[in-house]
Amino acid sequence: MMTKIRLQCTPHWLKNFGIRSMKFVTKSLLVAAGLSISLLTGCAGTTDPAEAYKGETAEQIFQHGEKALRDRSYSEAVKRFEALDVQYPYERNTETAQLHIIYAYYMSSDYASTEAAADRFIHTHPTNPHVDYAYYMRGLSNYYQNLGIFERIFTVDLATRDLNQMKKSYADFAEVDHTYPHSYYAPAAHQYMVYLRNIIADHMLEVAQFYYDHEAYVAAADRANLVVQQFQGAPAVPEALVIMAKSYRALNLTQNENDAISVLQYNYPGTKYSIDN
Numbered sequence: 001m002m003t004k005i006r007l008q009c010t011p012h013w014l015k016n017f018g019i020r021s022m023k024f025v026t027k028s029l030l031v032a033a034g035l036s037i038s039l040l041t042g043c044a045g046t047t048d049p050a051e052a053y054k055g056e057t058a059e060q061i062f063q064h065g066e067k068a069l070r071d072r073s074y075s076e077a078v079k080r081f082e083a084l085d086v087q088y089p090y091e092r093n094t095e096t097a098q099l100h101i102i103y104a105y106y107m108s109s110d111y112a113s114t115e116a117a118a119d120r121f122i123h124t125h126p127t128n129p130h131v132d133y134a135y136y137m138r139g140l141s142n143y144y145q146n147l148g149i150f151e152r153i154f155t156v157d158l159a160t161r162d163l164n165q166m167k168k169s170y171a172d173f174a175e176v177d178h179t180y181p182h183s184y185y186a187p188a189a190h191q192y193m194v195y196l197r198n199i200i201a202d203h204m205l206e207v208a209q210f211y212y213d214h215e216a217y218v219a220a221a222d223r224a225n226l227v228v229q230q231f232q233g234a235p236a237v238p239e240a241l242v243i244m245a246k247s248y249r250a251l252n253l254t255q256n257e258n259d260a261i262s263v264l265q266y267n268y269p270g271t272k273y274s275i276d277n
Contacts (some may be wrong), residue, residue, distance in 0.1 A: 114141035127199030132180040201234035221247035
């Protein structure tokens with residue numbers, strides 16, 4: 001079940017001019033985002049950034065772009081900040097504009113473009129004091145790329161999905177949590193890490209159970225052992241220990257079976273999972 005995590009996606013410096021932080025949004029807003037994304041992607045690339053806003057200074061382009069953000073005119077904001085980036089690559093506000101582009105794409109539910117913009121910023125400005133925000137937003141974009149519009153609205157068991165995007169998302173949140181522990185986004189990134197850790201562990205547990213059900217006991221034990229070793233603290237761990245013990249029993253590996261049972265009983269006394277089921 002999707003956990004509702006209250007998270008920030010607004011760059012904290014944007015709050016100074018009145019943009020509210022983005023939380024998990026309502027179903028109606030998600031539907032609206034799904035209907036409007038094609039309009040954004042269809043319009044954002046119609047003007048060559050090198051030719052747009054030629055009558056304006058770099059400062060005017062930037063200020064009007066920030067006004068577009070305040071007005072939630074994200075397509076216009078993207079066009080202005082991209083024009084600034086192309087025409088004035090060394091102007092003092094250009095790096096900030098690139099961060100704004102990440103935010104504008106995210107708020108438009110264009111997660112692929114969000115990821116691309118964040119990835120570019122990370123590789124171009126690895127020492128920027130706000131690179132933690134780029135990692136965080138790349139993590140969010142990878143997370144949401146794994147979901148369709150209806151799955152964002154309704155409950156979905158993410159453990160049954162292909163988890164490549166989830167693993168990439170986990171890596172970005174881990175980067176924020178470990179490398180930037182004092183970041184404004186670190187608490188939210190840590191929440192997502194725990195949530196994604198549990199999803200990935202559940203997925204691996206399902207694979208282990210599949211192997212066990214098909215009498216591939218060596219593969220079942222190996223996959224369950226990965227859950228135990230790599231995802232300590234995840235709810236899937238005690239059940240993984242059960243699969244390990246049952247697999248070792250089927251393989252007549254008594255010592256391995258007893259070791260798995262001992263770990264289960266020591267760490268999860270009174271567990272509801274039974275080796276004999």
